Amino acid sequence: MSNRTAVDSEGSWFEPDHLTELRRRLPITYIDVVPVRTDIDGSVVEVGLLLRASGAGQIVRSIISGRVLVHETIREAICRHVEKDLGTMALPRIPVSPVPFTVAEYFPTPGVSPFHDPRQHAISLAYVVPVDGETAPQEDALELSWFEVDELLAESSPLEEMDGGRDLLVRRALAHVGAA
Template identity: 40%
Template sequence: MTFLPDDVYALIERSVPIACVDFVPVRIAPDGRREIGLILRDSPFGRVWCHLGGRVRHGETVVGALRRHARDTLDVGVMVEPNAQPAYVYEWFPPEVAPADGTSHGVDPRKHSIGLSFVVDIEGDPMPQNEALDFGYFDPAALPEPMWPGSAELVGVRQRQSTAFS
């Protein structure tokens, strides 16, 4: 796979939205409630909890990107169909171009991205690595703090639309 030089990629990030996958592992806790998995990571906001994911590479399928990010971040597999469709689409904006029309969105000072958001079951025991400093499962009504600006809203959007996180 060919990678772009850092300066070229930075120009692209400043110029066009980047396609990304966002995903949240889920499991059933011993008490029968559904829990969501989040990673702790260093970020432009300091050390924060957030969902998993990242960009889709040229020539990579959306599901391929999900699998790569799960493997690279937690050393696990994800159980998804080859043509899985996102549960939700959520946008991320740098503050200087964020919409002021009431559109729900997350904050990412690095780039404008379009997150194809998935709820997934994982295969294996999560082993935080690379950007993940830690991993934990949480009750959706008691999310850890601090969180990446927009991650709690992303989970809340899904919570209002379905019972996936409750």
């Protein structure tokens, strides 16, 4: 966290019914994080994908994703979600002023964009974040696996196990860092 007061979680979360109503009426701001391991030259060599249950009850591969809270900077949101999904010892390298590699618009209606979230219209700022520390799946994640770039770009890839367009987001992330 920054030197300023910790994120005000009081008032940052809504009751489930209220959040459902807000999701029906407003786009919600999210962050998507593609965690990576790099070699000594800074080239991406592995991508971390989570395994979790989807809202539809399927087991899918996923990336780090979540809402930005009220009074929370983007940097703080990235740190919080990386820690929530990968653990406190993940040691992410987040720039002082994070700039997304793309913006993904998730729509509740399939086909409006390549990204789909049946719950809501979400605007997600997407980041590639190098991780240097020890990682382990946390909270609702069942597993964390690190895949080599070549493995993800192969014809039969773990990216096929992703839903909502997140496979495309990972491919865009790899292209952005020159690994695709």
